[in-house]
Amino acid sequence: MNTETSHLTRRQFLGALGAGAAAVAGGGLLAACGSTASSAPGSGTSPTSALAGTPKRGGTLQVGLSGGSSSDTLNALNPLQSTDFARTLSLFEQLTIYGPTGALQYLLAEQITPNATATQWTIHLRPGVTWHDGKDLTADDVIYTFQRITDPKSPTGGAPLLQRVDVAGMKKLDAHTVLVPCHAPYSTFPEAIAGWYFNIVPQGYDPSHPPAHPVGTGPFKFKSFTPGVQSVFVRNENYWQSPYPYLDTLVLSDYGDESSQVNALLSGSVDVIDLLSAASIATIANGGKKTLISNTSGFTPLYMRCDQPPFDDVRVRQAMRLCCDRPEMLKLVFAGHGSLGNDIYDYADPAYDHSIPQRHQDIEQAKYLLKQAGKENLEVTLTTAPIAQGTVQQATVFAQQAGLAGAKIHLDLTTPAVEFGPQYAKFTFAQDYVIYATYLTQIALSGLPTSPFPETHFSEPAYTALYNQALATVDQGKRYEIEHEMQRIDWERGGNIIPYFYPTIDGYAGHVNGLHTSVTGWPLGGFDFKAMWVS
Template identity: 45%
Template sequence: MELSRRGVLRTGALGGAALLSGGLLSACAGGANTGTGGSGSAGPTGAPKRGGTFVHGISGGSSKDSLSAFVINSASDFGRFCAMYETLWFPSADYTIQKKLVDEYSVNKAADEWTIRLKSGVEFHNGKKLTAEDVLHSFTTLLDPKTAAAYAGSLSDLDLANSRKVDELTVRLKLKSGLTNLPEILSTFIPIIPVGYDPAKPVGTGPFKLKSFEPGRQTTFTRHENYWQHGKPYLDSLTIIDFADESSRVNALLSGQVTGADTIEFSLLPQLQGKSGVSLLHQQTNSFVPLQMRTDKPPFDDPRVRQAFRLLVDRKALNEASFLGHARIANDLYAPSDPLYDASLPQREQDVAQAKYLLKQAGAENLKVTLTTADLGAGIVSLSQAFAEQAKRAGVTVTVDKVDQATFYGPNYGNWLFSPNLTTPANYFYTCQSSDAPTSTTNFTHFKDAEFDSLYRQAVAETDTAKQKELAHRMQKIQYDRGGYIIAGFYDAFDGHSNRLGGLKPDVSGLALYRYADLWLA
């Protein structure tokens, strides 16, 4: 979705996203190529051309940036991941899960044994051919505590001891319990690396191979000449440049220093409107920025307080203040385009009187809470500040403590009492697994509920779609009543780019500029 963090990729949304048409920006476009309803933007047409360097301006980055396939601490780490590494499956631009390094597969009735045959002829950057042993080595490395992999929890149901190589290109995975959504799990941050992988000299099967790396500054790549996707990548090289502030990144795009800049801050969009040679790609996504309440610590260990905080929110006003209206109203639940989503639950509205009543019942009148935030992406600091203002109406004092990214993603990441986060769009069970489920290692609300956990175990193994949907709806009702997320909206993403850049199309994940193998320059 995630989407690393010791959690989920804060690249996930990498800034914002949603399913609302961009009426506000479109209305005042004034000649800018903004598009509406998740549209493409001006760029070259015709057959892709070969050659050139795509320079990606990315927000953030620090001395803690990593080349490891298993550690993603910033958006630029995610960019390096996309350039160098690949997964067995992948989510397409419309978020359908498709085979990548997989040629064919089969699964048993209980969904606890998957036989996967790999594509032949896939080559790592060091010339080694991909084999079944590499897949098992990848999973072993991911699950090794010494690796400190953010997404190790995603494979917590893998019975590695009883998984085995069938032949040179076939692996049989045994699970501790059924998982009908294993392809989606393996499409996220579970990279395939070769036996003998060294994170100091990283190689993968991705479209680009590493040339140089300056943490917090710049990374350069060259084309993987023997890339398995015939004809790709089109570019000769790729450069990622880190920017400490958004204004500098926008100026770099306008001056031609960078070719593309993803998820532009909403307040800075007017600077790109109508400018010669520059366009905006509007992506309507399912990404969201949750405000996370730790359910195991006072005052949020009381579900009445959690419900009160959700009732404090004027969702329309919050989205307007934070994202200039480029958002669709949400209902504290995720994955709205998944068929499992329960749209029948009443839309939660602001109710200050009821919030005050619940706080009084919980003995939490005149409550004071710190909301720890940072410049994680478009609109997030504004979201934090807007919520604090709305909370005043119920006599709740929310102190917004803005820290830098290094501090936010430091040792306390995942343990802040009250904080925002970035989450990539995904289907219901995967998002659940990475946030609320009993297998999650990125459960930043520390949500624990025996009934919910039992339903999750049943639902992910259920192959009858009607029964699975009924179980999923029961799970969502629990989250709706006593979960730890405040989800006010799903936010649009706008990527700025040179009109010379081809291969772009709207992406429900808001990550069009990160699909490096598809990009080309006129």
């Protein structure tokens, strides 16, 4: 890891305190860089599944968000908790985003183009975008933002994905154009900066001391903020993406537990709630309210360290994968909602190789592989914590399934602070929580020996060579072929068990319109409040 990320913890990067954060869904934007929209995992994921009627302007939306605490922040470059993302991505915006189907879309960038070798990119900003204080968004703001993200004294969440970028060499070509040189070919640069830590901030913004009254380019403007309690935002009347937003006022309130959220929705205290368990679906329906379920490309892998016994033997890793009854696990954890995983990252990525056979439970083959490896009486500890929806239940079900092959999986139930603390990526067998990003972006974060979060510690020189070859390949079709080679290696020898891609379950009242699903793994269509309206 280079000095840009040496002080960045997993908790800083992910937000660690539960499932949920946000990506603005950006309805109506153009696809970027040759990417095409892919259909969402499973069924019921049309991005217009809860739209109704002609949008009406005005009114207030009361939102009951899962989580939040006195450590809530408005920090645009280092949000930590899901509630932080709901706030910052209502106030600020990115150059590119992952849309509701997972396809890359432009937002503040109108176009991003590479040179022939992907060692240099040119960002063309969308003209006519203004900050909440009326000033124009310019190239200087973009350069300043990248400099703050990669500040070696205090790197923020996006720093790991800018290691190939020569931030010091970025140049302003004119008021709306930025030249971005790279230390090495970086064909996926536009996808990398679509991550959730690349909000563009105005010059002078200090993420170590974020302003109490933040100014962004987003659809809503700041009015008030009480950490752990409530935020109030108002419509940005000069927002560049007409006709959004429809609401006059957006109120975001924190809720410490799901039952309180559900009761608030049923009583009418709030209009929408997020990140529910499958158990709340019937309660909400019986109370006359509605649920919106998104089959996402987010996942909670069980990761095995490939450099430590017993998982340094690929036969043991394959046996563990064959123990998993994926349909049963999805049924038990999410009442069948979600999509089956195949131990490969990012189902919604157009580069995902659907031709690789779906892995099924095979207890006899698992027993055979364990015996061949001399591990027929395998005992291993799986560290688990409530880091996301269903993770502890997932671990419990897996331990039961592995027991059918004679393996004894001892569960070590801990806390999110421990799971994402100093021991993160040092556990022999543990879990993680991963929001959608494209395949190569996720590999950069966790799939290489040099990654900032190398959970599985998988290391094959040929695999790393394929990764570097992919980043040097501008032609998308040829790059996908390379990615498929990598995914085959993941499936055959990798260290992740990805049983499923989890669903997000949200509740809402009948007078709320404009909600839509999203494969990104964030709730409420990616906290896309700008598209919501009340009737």
